[in-house]
Amino acid sequence: xxxxxxxxxxxxxxxxxxxxxxxxxxxxxxxxxxxxxxxxxxxxxxxxxxxxxxxxxxxxxxxxxxxxxxxxxxxxxxxxxxxxxxxxxxxxxxxxxxxxxxxxxxxxxxxxxxxxxxxxxxxxxxxxxxxxxxxxxxxxxxxxxxxxxxxxxxxxxxxxxxxxxxxxxxxxxxxxxxxxxxxxxxxxxxxxxxxxxxxxxxxxxxxxxxxxxxxxxxxxxxxxxxxxxxxxxxxxxxxxxxxxxxxxxxxxxxxxxxxxxxxxxxxxxxxxxxxxxxxxxxxxxxxxxxxxxxxxxxxxxxxxxxxxxxxxxxxxxxxxxxxxxxxxxxxxxxxxxxxxxxxxxxxxxxxxxxxxxxxxxxxxxxxxxxxxxxxxxxxxxxxxxxxxxxxxxxxxxxxxxxxxxxxxxxxxxxxxxxxxxxxxxx
Amino acid sequence: xxxxxxxxxxxxxxxxxxxxxxxxxxxxxxxxxxxxxxxxxxxxxxxxxxxxxxxxxxxxxxxxxxxxxxxxxxxxxxxxxxxxxxxxxxxxxxxxxxxxxxxxxxxxxxxxxxxxxxxxxxxxxxxxxxxxxxxxxxxxxxxxxxxxxxxxxxxxxxxxxxxxxxxxxxxxxxxxxxxxxxxxxxxxxxxxxxxxxxxxxxxxxxxxxxxxxxxxxxxxxxxxxxxxxxxxxxxxxxxxxxxxxxxx
Ligand code: SF4
Ligand code: SF4
Numbered sequence: 001x002x003x004x005x006x007x008x009x010x011x012x013x014x015x016x017x018x019x020x021x022x023x024x025x026x027x028x029x030x031x032x033x034x035x036x037x038x039x040x041x042x043x044x045x046x047x048x049x050x051x052x053x054x055x056x057x058x059x060x061x062x063x064x065x066x067x068x069x070x071x072x073x074x075x076x077x078x079x080x081x082x083x084x085x086x087x088x089x090x091x092x093x094x095x096x097x098x099x100x101x102x103x104x105x106x107x108x109x110x111x112x113x114x115x116x117x118x119x120x121x122x123x124x125x126x127x128x129x130x131x132x133x134x135x136x137x138x139x140x141x142x143x144x145x146x147x148x149x150x151x152x153x154x155x156x157x158x159x160x161x162x163x164x165x166x167x168x169x170x171x172x173x174x175x176x177x178x179x180x181x182x183x184x185x186x187x188x189x190x191x192x193x194x195x196x197x198x199x200x201x202x203x204x205x206x207x208x209x210x211x212x213x214x215x216x217x218x219x220x221x222x223x224x225x226x227x228x229x230x231x232x233x234x235x236x237x238x239x240x241x242x243x244x245x246x247x248x249x250x251x252x253x254x255x256x257x258x259x260x261x262x263x264x265x266x267x268x269x270x271x272x273x274x275x276x277x278x279x280x281x282x283x284x285x286x287x288x289x290x291x292x293x294x295x296x297x298x299x300x301x302x303x304x305x306x307x308x309x310x311x312x313x314x315x316x317x318x319x320x321x322x323x324x325x326x327x328x329x330x331x332x333x334x335x336x337x338x339x340x341x342x343x344x345x346x347x348x349x350x351x352x353x354x355x356x357x358x359x360x361x362x363x364x365x366x367x368x369x370x371x372x373x374x375x376x377x378x379x380x381x382x383x384x385x386x387x388x389x390x391x392x393x394x395x396x397x398x399x400x401x402x403x404x405x406x407x408x409x410x411x412x413x414x415x416x417x418x419x420x421x422x423x424x425x426x
Numbered sequence: 427x428x429x430x431x432x433x434x435x436x437x438x439x440x441x442x443x444x445x446x447x448x449x450x451x452x453x454x455x456x457x458x459x460x461x462x463x464x465x466x467x468x469x470x471x472x473x474x475x476x477x478x479x480x481x482x483x484x485x486x487x488x489x490x491x492x493x494x495x496x497x498x499x500x501x502x503x504x505x506x507x508x509x510x511x512x513x514x515x516x517x518x519x520x521x522x523x524x525x526x527x528x529x530x531x532x533x534x535x536x537x538x539x540x541x542x543x544x545x546x547x548x549x550x551x552x553x554x555x556x557x558x559x560x561x562x563x564x565x566x567x568x569x570x571x572x573x574x575x576x577x578x579x580x581x582x583x584x585x586x587x588x589x590x591x592x593x594x595x596x597x598x599x600x601x602x603x604x605x606x607x608x609x610x611x612x613x614x615x616x617x618x619x620x621x622x623x624x625x626x627x628x629x630x631x632x633x634x635x636x637x638x639x640x641x642x643x644x645x646x647x648x649x650x651x652x653x654x655x656x657x658x659x660x661x662x663x664x665x666x667x668x669x670x671x672x673x674x
Contacts, residue, residue: 399537413482418540421499425535 097246101293230273235307431668437521505666507533627651
């Protein structure tokens, strides 16, 4: 997957990766990417950047992290949307997302975890145990969070083999929960300062709020362009942009995504799209799709429809809200961050009506013909919530397809039949 | 326009030839290990203008013979709705999967559920159980119908149920009552799927298993609405596929 002219093996060895397993993983990701992405027609030119970033996912980007760390910088690995990147960056650190989207080393994972654990957890644990993820190996600190039970317990196991620190996330959104969460964000400030040795100031935090907001604004522009029919970019490509947002260099990524958004605006003005006008439009909602999990989007789009929006952590939940930029003091900024983050609608909260409202609103805004509700198998939270999503969407007059799956390719045939039947029904 | 509808399933390949939406001929063949050549024989058999394929082999067939492909859901929905215009839902129990479909205005599919991950409760399941009981499929259905009451079978997994049945036979239990128990458990499971999609009557029961009189009796007994079984229950998919060409 990497630039042929540079051999990254010495760097990977230095990070402690298991080279044969790692080569196998990169080979598999390359093949998946080729099948799912490079077979697409009529892609925007701006995707060249994301193709390149992906081709260097364990190469150039890791080299950048490596150089940064050798110059004294600190890298923080996160798994969840609730961990604010603004705080890390204000302390001079860099954030990388560690969620994993491929089945790897489950045999090792299942020695320490039950088989009926969701694929997301098994996958990141597999990457760690098999020593194939250069991101986690580059992370000076991994920040976990008390979201679902599976992750809570997984962080205990991870903590035995990696420097891990856990934030407590409330499970409700009452005023007293917000107060508690503000306290947790302040603990994160201290922790980030301790690890980096830098002090977070009003200036540094103001700058990082702006920077991360700008990243979200660029992604919002890409999303908004997809309200047009025909959609100017495939759902797969938009998903890739969101996935890359979790680990790429922030200012560079923002600049490239704004360029992509400019191109999409031109396409929309010219009536140009990835699929023909009138192609079926699908909104996907549910559990996050971590890199390289493109399974559902690939099935939907190969069946001739377009995914026009994602109500998920690798989608609107990541970029729809911004942190207020008008705070004067450091304290106010931290409070604003706490508020914006507590607004994210994850199924680990009760109640979580906001998510359902978002799904219905987005389905209308994006002109969706139908909604696919996606849960990873063994994710009790999203599978349970599926019922409420289904009724609300039906009430709004749209059909819903519920899909429960994992990262394996075993069920692709059956899944494709269900998705095709759903599309024929629209 | 002459249309050939092909349903390439895991157990059989079915063909229906239409001339202006009227059936002129139909045929069924075993899928065997090479369903493609069974389908090819049908393609060569009569002249046609268009081919529409359905079933798990639809994409392969489309590539090989041209034409278009639709899913089994659309095919069964369309076929059943044309055969029985008053139908509100469809149940198809085929060789290796079960589908329940609800129909709206004009026979449009409004919802569906597929049990496609395992062979529990399908034609394949019944075949394996008949073998374990030393019956032919017809005998097993007949005996099940006649038995007063069934012996409860706890497992629906084809492999586990087979060993359960073998165990019961060894213990000297009545084979007819075991057969009845097997049919009871498939019916219970199927009625559960029908409930989940809120299927209303009249229900069209199609697919190979609809030729089994014991299953028809049990579904009819357990379902709240009316149940209709087409004369040629197996070819509803191929028929619906062929009809969908006319719709387009
Ligand atoms: S789904 Fe919930 S727990 Fe998972 S990343 Fe998103 S916010 Fe975090
Ligand atoms: S998908 Fe569900 S079970 Fe898995 S980590 Fe996320 S919230 Fe937990």
